[in-house]
Amino acid sequence: MSAIDPLTLAVIQAGLQQVCNEMDVAFSRSAFSPVIAEADDRSDGIYDRDTGALIAQGEYGLPVFVGTMQHSTGELIRLIREGRVGAPEPGDVYIVNDPYLGGTHLMDVRFVRPVFVEGELFCWLQNTGHWPDIGGAVPGGFSAHATEVEQEGLRLPPVKLFKRGAMDQEIFSIICSNIRVADQRIGDIKAQGAALAVGESRLMELLAKFGRATLDEAIAEIRARSAERMRAEIRQIPDGTYRSEAFVDSDGVVDEPLRIALTVTKAGDTLTFDFAGSSPPCRGPMNSVVATTCSSVYLAVKHVFPDVPINAGTFEPLVIRRPEGTFLDARYPRPVSGCAAEVSQRIAEAVFLALVQAIPDRVTAAPAGTSGNFALGGFDPEKNAAYVMYQITGGGYGGNADHDGLSNGCSTIGISKTAPVEVMEQYYPVLFRRFALREGSGGAGAPPGRLRGPLRGRAAAGRGPRLLRDGSRPFRPARRARRPRRGPERGAHPPRRGGVHPAASVEGPEHRHPGRRPGRDHDPGRRRLRRPGGARPGARRAGRGAGLLHGRGSRSAVGEARVMRYFRPTTLADALAIRREHAVTVLAGGTDLYPAASARRAWGDPAQADILDISGIAELRGIADEGDHWRIGALATWTDLIRADLPPLLDGLKAAGRAVGGVQIQNRGTLVGNACTASPAGDGIPNLLALDAAFEVSGRAIAAADFFTGYRATAAGPHDLVTAIRIPKRPGRGHFEKLGARRYLVISIAMVAFAVETDPAGRIRDARIAVGACAAVARRLAALEAELAGQPLAEAPGLVAAHHLAGLAPIDDVRASAAYRMAAARALVADGLAALSRTSDRRAA
Numbered sequence: 001m002s003a004i005d006p007l008t009l010a011v012i013q014a015g016l017q018q019v020c021n022e023m024d025v026a027f028s029r030s031a032f033s034p035v036i037a038e039a040d041d042r043s044d045g046i047y048d049r050d051t052g053a054l055i056a057q058g059e060y061g062l063p064v065f066v067g068t069m070q071h072s073t074g075e076l077i078r079l080i081r082e083g084r085v086g087a088p089e090p091g092d093v094y095i096v097n098d099p100y101l102g103g104t105h106l107m108d109v110r111f112v113r114p115v116f117v118e119g120e121l122f123c124w125l126q127n128t129g130h131w132p133d134i135g136g137a138v139p140g141g142f143s144a145h146a147t148e149v150e151q152e153g154l155r156l157p158p159v160k161l162f163k164r165g166a167m168d169q170e171i172f173s174i175i176c177s178n179i180r181v182a183d184q185r186i187g188d189i190k191a192q193g194a195a196l197a198v199g200e201s202r203l204m205e206l207l208a209k210f211g212r213a214t215l216d217e218a219i220a221e222i223r224a225r226s227a228e229r230m231r232a233e234i235r236q237i238p239d240g241t242y243r244s245e246a247f248v249d250s251d252g253v254v255d256e257p258l259r260i261a262l263t264v265t266k267a268g269d270t271l272t273f274d275f276a277g278s279s280p281p282c283r284g285p286m287n288s289v290v291a292t293t294c295s296s297v298y299l300a301v302k303h304v305f306p307d308v309p310i311n312a313g314t315f316e317p318l319v320i321r322r323p324e325g326t327f328l329d330a331r332y333p334r335p336v337s338g339c340a341a342e343v344s345q346r347i348a349e350a351v352f353l354a355l356v357q358a359i360p361d362r363v364t365a366a367p368a369g370t371s372g373n374f375a376l377g378g379f380d381p382e383k384n385a386a387y388v389m390y391q392i393t394g395g396g397y398g399g400n401a402d403h404d405g406l407s408n409g410c411s412t413i414g415i416s417k418t419a420p421v422e423v424m425e426q427y428y429p430v431l432f433r434r435f436a437l438r439e440g441s442g443g444a445g446a447p448p449g450r451l452r453g454p455l456r457g458r459a460a461a462g463r464g465p466r467l468l469r470d471g472s473r474p475f476r477p478a479r480r481a482r483r484p485r486r487g488p489e490r491g492a493h494p495p496r497r498g499g500v501h502p503a504a505s506v507e508g509p510e511h512r513h514p515g516r517r518p519g520r521d522h523d524p525g526r527r528r529l530r531r532p533g534g535a536r537p538g539a540r541r542a543g544r545g546a547g548l549l550h551g552r553g554s555r556s557a558v559g560e561a562r563v564m565r566y567f568r569p570t571t572l573a574d575a576l577a578i579r580r581e582h583a584v585t586v587l588a589g590g591t592d593l594y595p596a597a598s599a600r601r602a603w604g605d606p607a608q609a610d611i612l613d614i615s616g617i618a619e620l621r622g623i624a625d626e627g628d629h630w631r632i633g634a635l636a637t638w639t640d641l642i643r644a645d646l647p648p649l650l651d652g653l654k655a656a657g658r659a660v661g662g663v664q665i666q667n668r669g670t671l672v673g674n675a676c677t678a679s680p681a682g683d684g685i686p687n688l689l690a691l692d693a694a695f696e697v698s699g700r701a702i703a704a705a706d707f708f709t710g711y712r713a714t715a716a717g718p719h720d721l722v723t724a725i726r727i728p729k730r731p732g733r734g735h736f737e738k739l740g741a742r743r744y745l746v747i748s749i750a751m752v753a754f755a756v757e758t759d760p761a762g763r764i765r766d767a768r769i770a771v772g773a774c775a776a777v778a779r780r781l782a783a784l785e786a787e788l789a790g791q792p793l794a795e796a797p798g799l800v801a802a803h804h805l806a807g808l809a810p811i812d813d814v815r816a817s818a819a820y821r822m823a824a825a826r827a828l829v830a831d832g833l834a835a836l837s838r839t840s841d842r843r844a845a
């Protein structure tokens with residue numbers, strides 16, 4: 001037992017955990033691809049300098065990477081020792097995605113960074129990020145028909161992508177030349193590298209506080225204690241041999257089930273896992289590499305004993321016999337793309353099925369057991385760019401002794417989220433028609449009437465995306481199961497009454513299963529995705545999954561009742577008269593109004609204003625060319641603006657429209673509504689300032705500069721109606737830059753709108769630049785505008801200085817600090833000028 005005191009030990013343990021958690025967050029926050037930024041398909045950890053053994057892993061990272069990443073670090077150390085990979089130096093980052101070197105599939109790309117203290121290697125940091133594409137036969141990398149790993153994409157042995165802090169452009173070029181949508185990869189690569197840099201600096205803080213010797217001692221002690229804790233759990237299991245089997249329906253190429261045979265032997269404080277008798281390696285992509293097989297056992301055991309902290313010690317009492325000669329120990333060149341999303345879950349299922357015989361009260365009924373991967377790729381003419389969409393969808397978890405399973409939980413092996421459909425619709429040319437819990441997806445269970453029967457979780461999902469524009473080759477690894485899976489039963493139930501539930505199914509014409517009849521949904525532009533629920537061996541009860549569809553229940557107001565009046569005139573004259581005579585709130589699209597009203601009610605304010613709904617007034621619709629100006633009617637939605645044929649001057653306003661909420665919000669929300677809310681974060685407002693717009697307010701004109709008078713305050717009075725916004729015609733181009741915590745569906749941390757006119761030589765004739773979300777009211781940067789006049793646009797980004805932003809007064813809030821907002825605004829101004837310069841170069845060419 002170490003001499004280190006328990007308090008210091010606890011603080012160091014939490015500190016190491018925090019280092020990993022911060023890496024996780026930094027990675028997701030800065031990544032470009034939704035699969036990482038939205039779905040969190042990534043993981044970060046700290047590894048032993050000599051063996052690669054796991055020291056700590058982020059709580060927000062994928063459990064399946066728990067074993068693979070330490071395996072991968074171990075392989076890297078081996079290759080360095082053998083002289084096959086260059087020795088580490090400070091600032092180096094190795095990249096590797098070779099599945100046979102401690103990986104999963106090729107899309108899971110690992111970055112490994114050595115951490116040095118006073119010139120000596122202290123540990124390794126590693127992260128894995130799921131890249132949406134790594135080349136190969138199909139977009140997204142999950143080729144259902146691959147028979148060799150080369151068909152699945154680019155395989156990278158460990159090489160230094162960053163050498164002493166600088167990225168190797170040649171390696172980067174090789175990677176980019178072999179993958180789809182390469183232009184986005186730089187964002188993910190920088191994010192992945194930056195996450196490790198964050199980890200290193202946080203680790204240095206911990207080292208500075210406790211010193212290397214204490215940290216080393218604590219790490220060894222934490223590992224020893226975790227091992228002992230796991231041994232204590234295992235000692236509770238009755239000695240014996242427990243057998244189970246699970247099946248993968250087919251490998252995608254040969255239409256035969258793959259069998260996972262598992263024998264778990266409990267003796268003393270050790271659990272031994274033996275997969276002898278499992279199917280031999282398969283031709284299709286459902287082989288599992290040994291690191292993934294081990295990882296699947298680890299994560300399954302961790303599901304059963306969730307309280308044991310994660311590090312290499314946790315798994316010391318687990319002996320996994322290498323499943324040589326089976327599809328669970330894939331060797332080159334076996335294809336492996338299905339191993340992480342599907343086979344790993346069946347392995348976990350086999351572990352649950354074996355352990356439930358020994359400890360029925362500790363194991364839940366069967367979970368959904370699929371990651372529900374769905375990949376779609378093609379060319380989006382609207383964005384003039386190729387795309388690869390990759391989506392993970394949840395499923396149900398099996399019930400427990402005293403509560404229902406989780407509805408729409410992530411897969412057994414993951415912690416990833418389903419990216420919001422609104423965000424996916426913004427990124428990709430798809431439209432989701434339905435996304436809902438599937439009632440009954442947990443399957444029928446044991447006869448009703450059982451007491452304390454395990455309950456079930458419902459699956460997520462429902463109807464999948466509909467393609468709006470071109471798309472090709474969707475992938476769907478999980479098909480309708482012909483062999484219904486049997487979930488682990490719980491103790492109260494006789495054997496073989498486990499929750500039988502349907503597995504996932506995806507219907508569509510491509511990659512149809514060999515020997516299977518076509519699915520029902522044959523519209524080439526339409527996909528239906530259905531996910532399984534968790535098993536439910538207990539009595540049927542009304543679905544009580546997570547509250548995804550649950551309302552909060554209405555509260556009746558106490559006190560004097562008042563009837564809300566609702567006016568919906570069809571002429572402007574009537575609307576103006578109602579507005580003059582009544583104290584009414586104007587309703588346009590309602591996308592600001594209704595959320596604000598709900599928020600007020602949630603805080604206990606039941607007051608409801610009378611409503612003047614202007615949506616029936618045809619005169620307020622449309623965008624018109626009126627000679628010297630464009631007139632944008634009060635009912636023109638963001639979608640109307642985006643689709644309108646307008647000159648480049650309004651490009652910034654259109655870009656703001658695309659950045660507002662999701663497609664549904666753009667279809668209802670109006671520019672005028674955005675302006676009248678006068679939120680500091682209203683994306684339309686800086687554009688209106690940069691465009692020198694004017695408001696038509698109850699028959700009078702008010703310049704945009706005078707319209708916005710303060711925080712959520714405008715010059716329009718309580719009896720005014722804004723009928724339109726006028727934008728004077730002039731030469732020049734508009735542009736818009738927005739920064740939020742994520743790419744779409746986000747409130748701005750800072751945004752900048754530009755309207756810039758240049759002469760034929762590329763010098764700026766006139767620049768109007770307005771910054772939003774950095775003061776109560778968006779501000780023009782008058783000093784910068786004056787300085788830019790006459791300067792070459794190409795040089796403009798370099799001229800932006802701190803004093804140009806002196807008039808801004810950002811606040812600290814949950815979204816960002818004032819200092820961060822200032823820095824972001826300055827960077828956005830420079831970025832926007834650079835983007836304008838690039839597009840003017842292209843036009844000139």
Ligand SMILES: Cc1cc2nc3c(=O)[nH]c(=O)nc-3n(C[C@H](O)[C@H](O)[C@H](O)COP(=O)(O)OP(=O)(O)OC[C@H]3O[C@@H](n4cnc5c(N)ncnc54)[C@H](O)[C@@H]3O)c2cc1C
Nearest residue numbers: 588589590591592593660661669670673674676682683722
């Ligand atoms: C999920 C979600 C995401 C969002 N994302 C963004 C975003 O990214 N960026 C952003 O800027 N906004 C965002 N919004 C806010 C909102 O969608 C926009 O501000 C939208 O443009 C408001 O337009 P509306 O027609 O729905 O306004 P409404 O809600 O109908 O009205 C807004 C306000 O303006 C007043 N008003 C409306 N029309 C008139 C008129 N003709 N005369 C006088 N007063 C009038 C109303 O009384 C009300 O006070 C989001 C909202 C939601 C719900």
